[in-house]
Amino acid sequence: MSAPNHHLDLRLSEEEGILTLRAPDVGYFTAPLTRGAVVAPGMHAGALQRLEGTAALRVPEGVRGAVISDPPERVLAPVGYGDVLYRVDPAGAGEAVQDEGEAEDVGAGLVLVSEQSGRVWHRPGPGEDPFCAPGDVLEEGAAVCLIEVMKTFSTVPYRPTRGLPARARVVRWLAADGGDVQKGDPILGLEPA
């Protein structure tokens, strides 16, 4: 994928208090924000690959809240003009993310989600201390956990992207030690530090 060389504003519509951000054109939707990400006007929220090149998708004026929809399963998801890319709950900005139907309290509403599907390990090795624990403050680059994908282990670092702040405090683990996650599943509940 080539780097974005221009940007397009997402198209905004509103239904029953939920903001809907729609594709501004036909193309492959990629690098989406995940569920729980906080969005604000001017932010980039994924990209759209078109014949003309790759456009960064920009959050339009008047949109502030938390993403309450799941990203597409495909890395390059074909979309048409007007297709729904995100549903945004305006009440979700800086507050609890309401995961409908689930009672899980994820604290101050920020979640770090998995970039890939695999198995999460909280500790660098058996019998060792976890990478992080509730109350710890994470900064860019801090190790969060290991993820095992097809027998390969890699460290998941904290990154202040997708609506996460530069510094965040761990509220709780949302993925079990040794538990399986899908791409986009939450790993940690966080709050701004």
Added chain:
Amino acid sequence: MFRSLLVANRGEVAVRIARAARDAGVRAVGIVSSADQGAAWTEEFDEVVCVGGPAPAESYLRMSAIVQAARQTGCAAVHPGWGFLAENARFAALCEQNGLTFIGPAPSTMERMGLKWPSKVAMRAAGLDLTPGSDGLLTDVDEAVRVAQEIGYPVILKADAGGGGRGMRICRTEAEVREAFPSARAEATAAFGNGALFLEKFVTGGRHIEVQIIGDRFGRAVHLFERDCSVQRNHQKLIEESPSPALSEEERAELGARAAQAAAAIGYVGAGTIEFLAAPDTGRLSFMEMNTRLQVEHPVTEMVTGIDIVREQLRIAAGGAVGFTQEGVSLEGHSIECRINAEDPAEGFRPTPGTLDEFSIPLDLGPGRVRVDTHVREGAEVPPYYDSLIAKVIVHAEDRPQAIETMKRTLGGARITGVSTTIPLHLAVLGSDEFTSGKYDTRSIPGWPA
């Protein structure tokens, strides 16, 4: 054959192509504007991609968005239908650049046939007659006057890159030529960036007769006889028929053979139509232009020949040969098509978008058989953004009087409410002596007050 095909059009023609694709076992992907999203006709497609907003420039004319839609839905070919991008050589080239087969002739053929003088030169070299006129583009006003004197007044100056009447001037005297030449040149330069002019004998009236041809990439071209499209209003065809009541058997055979030869001579691949003007006095047929696409009125040809033209287009675009020989094509009976537009004939043919409260056209009133090509049904919306064609009624019978009778009964029994339609006009034409006698020309609508 392709596995998947994108239809870069909407409405009636999109439905027609989707059905041909399905018959050929090809998955059909449609495009829509946001105004057409959810319309009943989109159900004909296996998949639909919205390519933009309601205005054609925001959707059906967006070349890159349409090519992108074809790519991301796994299509190998694009059928442009008619109108919109169907004769846009740049769109054809963009498809090919992106690995998509454009269902039509080569972009270079489209380009050549899209310009007036180059198409005339090509067709004259291929053996067709042209309307008498200048031998190429005019160098100056003196040459224009000399040519006009040779061929006789009235004459018409035309812009090589013309369209929409700009750069066109009818001249009846030398003084008028001298006066019109500079202004026509200036107008053409301003409108098209090309001030080149040529001159022709100005013909009023006459009949519009066109020949359907199909060529393949193996150098073969056949004709499927002619269509007569002389019932027109402001150059918009209203009724088409095949065969033409104005041609004898010998003239028909000769015209078809010459058109097929010309198509082969220019290496034409796919379905195309060569339009001729039959002079009002002599009946001499001169080449007017070539349309490098499927025509709205193609069903009348399908009815009299039994050949599915869209199916042939798909076969040829997929690298196949024309599926029949010239000797294998025969013309049986007579077919007439009436275009049903959502327009009010009583109010200057004002378009009448709206909701179709009722929509039914009887198929069984005889004596001939009836085919209705449409994308609408009861309850459908006719949006205000696009052309007003809502249905084509096509009849096929043993002879012309039986075909006319079938059409009269069918249209007389049609119930379409919620929008005005051109049916009253068609019934007036079908019931007129001029139309039934077959003696009329493009200047006026037979049976309809001017």
